[in-house]
Amino acid sequence: MADSNADNEEHNSQSPAEPPQTSMTMHPLPYSGVPMHMYPFPPGLISPQPPRTKRRQVKNACTNCQKACKKCDDARPCLRCVKYGIAEECTDSQRKERQKGVKRGPYKKRDGKANNVEQQLDVSVQPAVSVPAAALAAGAAPPGIPYMHPLGYSPFFGQYPALTAGKPGEAPTYAFPQYYFAPIPMHPQVAGQEGEQVAYPPPNLIPATFVTPYAQQPYAGAPMPYMVPMPPAGPRSDGQPQIPVVGPPMPYAYPPPYAKPQSREGGSEIQQVQQVQQMVDPNRRDPRMDAYGRMPEGIASGHGKPA
DNA sequence: ATACTCGGACCCTCAATCCC
């Protein structure tokens, strides 16, 4: 299928020169509850019907997770089995062979192109970093926008995998999505009846270009973090020009991109699991990671049922 | 409060089919 599944390439991203292994946890924050493509936009910027995020699945859940209908991961033993102390029973489940020779009826006619609107709306998968010429020609912002979302470092840095690792001394290319200015819907367009959802005007998104292609790493070969915090206000330490913020200052701080789960006794669930995991096998490495310890797109995503 | 169960929504894979 044309669907370029990141998982399809996961196994061939290992370079011959294996980079230094890190001691960071190799699990993709499965309990984060923040889907991979759910951007930490402030409440005012969230449209009433945010695009549903796609749920990522492992290729093959272990027998235990499969039985429990619970989320598994690609590592063996998986987090859940480690957590429940059944790591030695963590084995891949057997998948049935797909049946062949199933006849299919005639397909519905193709109507040329652009088969779905969803694809056009899904900015999360657009690898483009360039600004469409039409948008540039149209000017920075359409009239009537009350104020613009401030733009700084992308909050997505490190969240997306490298498309190309980059030769020594070269910057890797990342598959992060375009970063958008978005006008805040100031007033509901339609007043909702009692018990009805209030409708907001559709967001008018203006694609913008990234100023920096990737977050600076503290040292060569350092693993990319999942996300980096927003930069502090004021001049940038790297000498690059400060990105001007249009409109009033943000009255709130960004929440941490991945909020820790509710802590239980002895720390959060994920911390407990990680502690066990490190005791079991300190060198345990998630097989999906690329040569630089980064996870492919979408991993750690996912809770995606419509409300 | 936490663990367990499981219905069913959602997702991925890939053979069948379409079309250039």
Place this chain on the structure above:
DNA sequence: GGATTGAGGGTCCGAGTATA
């Protein structure tokens, strides 16, 4: 031959229930 479709079969969310 490459692109597209869509069903088979898988994963796992989340609500309900059980247990400590």
